[in-house]
Amino acid sequence: MSARVPRVLAIAGTDPTGGAGQHADLKSIAAMGGYGMSAVTALVAQNTEGVRSVHVPPADFLTAQLDAVSDDVEIDAVKIGMLGSVPVIEAVAGWLGRHRPPVVVLDPVMVATSGGRLLEPDAEDALRAVLGLADLVTPNLQELAVLAGDALASSWEEALAQGHRVAREHGTLVLVKGGHLAGDRTPDALVGPESPEPLVAFDGARVPTDNSHGTGCSLSSALATLQVRHGDWARSLRIARGWLRGALERSAELEVGHGSGPVHHFHHVQEALETWGTVPERFSDELWEVSAPVRREIEELEFVRRLGDGGLEPERFLAYLDQDLQYLDGYSRALAALAARAPAEEARSFFAAGAVSCTETEAQLHRARLRHAGLEGAGAPAGEVTRRYTTFLLAATAAEPYPVGLAAVLPCYWVYADVGRHLQELARRSDAAAHPYADWLATYADEGFQEATRTARRLLDQAARDAGPAVRERMREVFLEACALERDFFAAPAAASRLPGVVAIEYS
Ligand SMILES: Nc1ncnc2c1ncn2[C@@H]1O[C@H](COP(=O)(O)OP(=O)(O)O)[C@@H](O)[C@H]1O
Ligand SMILES: Cc1ncc(COP(=O)(O)O)c(N)n1
Structure with a gap:
C-alpha cells in the first residue's frame, strides 16, 4: 500500500x-x-x-x-x-x-x-x-x-x-x-x-x-x-x-x-466539518485566554517584580534556583514519560530532547550559579510547591491521555517564556546600573527556548484537533492547574527560605 x-x-x-x-x-x-x-x-x-x-x-x-x-x-x-x-x-x-x-x-x-x-x-x-x-x-x-x-x-x-x-x-x-x-x-x-x-x-x-x-x-x-x-x-x-x-x-x-x-x-x-467547527483554530489560543488571570497574578508577584527590577535579595534568588533545580529533575522525567507516549516521531523526538536538555543544559547552568555562590546544587529539601508541581506533572504525563500530559507540560514552556519577556521589559525599565540578574534573564528570551515553546504549542494544537471533546475539556483543566502551579512556584520564594550555608532563608 x-x-x-x-x-x-x-x-x-x-x-x-x-x-x-x-x-x-x-x-x-x-x-x-x-x-x-x-x-x-x-x-x-x-x-x-x-x-x-x-x-x-x-x-x-x-x-x-x-x-x-x-x-x-x-x-x-x-x-x-x-x-x-x-x-x-x-x-x-x-x-x-x-x-x-x-x-x-x-x-x-x-x-x-x-x-x-x-x-x-x-x-x-x-x-x-x-x-x-x-x-x-x-x-x-x-x-x-x-x-x-x-x-x-x-x-x-x-x-x-x-x-x-x-x-x-x-x-x-x-x-x-x-x-x-x-x-x-x-x-x-x-x-x-x-x-x-x-x-x-x-x-x-x-x-x-x-x-x-x-x-x-x-x-x-x-x-x-x-x-x-x-x-x-x-x-x-x-x-x-x-x-x-x-x-x-x-x-x-x-x-x-x-x-x-x-x-x-x-x-x-x-x-468532520461539524467537529472542526467546535474546535477553535488553535486550541492553545483558547487556553491562553482562560489562563490570563493567573498570568496577571504571576506578573504582580513581589518576587517577579523584584527579580525584574533587580532588587531581589540574592538569597531569595538562590533559594529559587535551588528549588528550580529540583523541579527540573521532575520536569525532565515528565518530558521523558510524554515522549514515550507521543503518537508520532516529531513529538517523541522533541520531548525526549527536552528531557535531555533539562538535565544536561539547564540543570548544569543552575548548578554552576549555585556553586558560584558557594553552594552545592539542591541543598534544601524539595519544597511543598516543588513536590506538588512535579507530582502533578508525572501523574499527568504517565497516567492521563497524551494530549492531557502535553497540556500539563506546556505552561512551563509558555508561561515561562511569557514571564521572561515581561521580566526583560522590567529590567530594561529599571535604573539599576548593573542588573544583578541580567544574564540570567537573557536565557528566558533565548531564541532556542522561544522556538521550543512554539513547537510545544503546535504539538498541543495538533493533539487537540485529534482529541474528542472530553479530552479537550481535561486538557483545559490540566493546563489551568499547571498555570496555577507556575504561579505558586514563583510565589514560594517570597517566603523566607533556608539553604544550607545561607543564613535566614527559608523556602516554603
Ligand atoms: N440506487 C442505487 N443504490 C445503490 N447503488 C446504486 C444505485 N444506483 C447505482 N448504484 C451503484 O452505482 C454504481 C454505478 O452503477 P450504474 O448506475 O449501473 O452505472 P452508470 O452510472 O454508469 O449508469 C454501481 O456500483 C451501482 O451498483
Ligand atoms: C460528460 C459526461 N460524462 C459521463 C456522463 C455519464 O453520467 P452517468 O454516470 O450519469 O451515466 C455524463 N452525463 N456526462
Whole structure:
C-alpha cells in the first residue's frame, strides 16, 4: 500500500452542473484521498434533466492537454470517461501508448443516465478496439450489451456472462454493474478473462433515490484512486461501494437540479466539518485566554517584580534556583514519560530532547550559579510547591491521555517564556546600573527556548484537533492547574527560605 497521495488524471467530458463527467471525477478522486487532474475530451451542455449539446474540440488539442500533464507530472492512474468520437479515441489511445500509467480504468460512456447520447454511433467499434488498453472496464448494463454485441441482459447471470465475454475478448477485467437492473438489489461483480465465475461479487439493497446522475463516473474514478493505494481491485471496490452508497443516501441534501440529481461526494467530510467547527483554530489560543488571570497574578508577584527590577535579595534568588533545580529533575522525567507516549516521531523526538536538555543544559547552568555562590546544587529539601508541581506533572504525563500530559507540560514552556519577556521589559525599565540578574534573564528570551515553546504549542494544537471533546475539556483543566502551579512556584520564594550555608532563608 502506498501512503502517497495518488495523482489521478481524468480524461473525460464536462458537466456544468457538476454531477457527472470530469467534475464528478475530480470530486471522487479527492474524496478518496487522491490529487485529481483532468483533460477535457468534450464540452457538454447538460444538466440533471438532459444533454442539450456537445462540442468536441479538435483531437490535437486533447493531445496537447494530455502531453502538458504527462510532460510535467508523474501520473499514478488514469480514468477515461466520455470519449465521444473516433478522433478523440485515437488521440487517447496514441497518448496511452506513449505514457501508460500503472493504473488505467475505462468507463465506456455511451449514453447519459438522463438519456442523451455521449458517443457517436460510428465510434462504438473504435471504443471496443481500445478496451484492451485498460486494466479495468466499467460499463453499465446498456454499455455492456453494446460491447458484448448482444441484447440488454435481462438477468444478473446474463450480465455476468456478457462481462466474461468482453473480458476474454479484450484481456481485461470487467466490472459488471447492477445499477440498471430491475428490482431492489444493486449487485456489482469483477469478472476476469479466465473464468465466468466473478473474482469477487458484492450485493446490496438499492438506495431509494433518483439521484444517480454521475454514479458511473464517480465509481470508476474512485476505483482508479483506491487501486493506486491498495493494489487490490476487490478491496478498492469494497471501499468505493461503501462510500458511493453513503453518497447516494445523502444525495438529497444537495438539492441540485430538477432531474436525476448528483450524489454527495463529500458526505463523509460533513461530520468532520461539524467537529472542526467546535474546535477553535488553535486550541492553545483558547487556553491562553482562560489562563490570563493567573498570568496577571504571576506578573504582580513581589518576587517577579523584584527579580525584574533587580532588587531581589540574592538569597531569595538562590533559594529559587535551588528549588528550580529540583523541579527540573521532575520536569525532565515528565518530558521523558510524554515522549514515550507521543503518537508520532516529531513529538517523541522533541520531548525526549527536552528531557535531555533539562538535565544536561539547564540543570548544569543552575548548578554552576549555585556553586558560584558557594553552594552545592539542591541543598534544601524539595519544597511543598516543588513536590506538588512535579507530582502533578508525572501523574499527568504517565497516567492521563497524551494530549492531557502535553497540556500539563506546556505552561512551563509558555508561561515561562511569557514571564521572561515581561521580566526583560522590567529590567530594561529599571535604573539599576548593573542588573544583578541580567544574564540570567537573557536565557528566558533565548531564541532556542522561544522556538521550543512554539513547537510545544503546535504539538498541543495538533493533539487537540485529534482529541474528542472530553479530552479537550481535561486538557483545559490540566493546563489551568499547571498555570496555577507556575504561579505558586514563583510565589514560594517570597517566603523566607533556608539553604544550607545561607543564613535566614527559608523556602516554603
Ligand atoms: N440506487 C442505487 N443504490 C445503490 N447503488 C446504486 C444505485 N444506483 C447505482 N448504484 C451503484 O452505482 C454504481 C454505478 O452503477 P450504474 O448506475 O449501473 O452505472 P452508470 O452510472 O454508469 O449508469 C454501481 O456500483 C451501482 O451498483
Ligand atoms: C460528460 C459526461 N460524462 C459521463 C456522463 C455519464 O453520467 P452517468 O454516470 O450519469 O451515466 C455524463 N452525463 N456526462
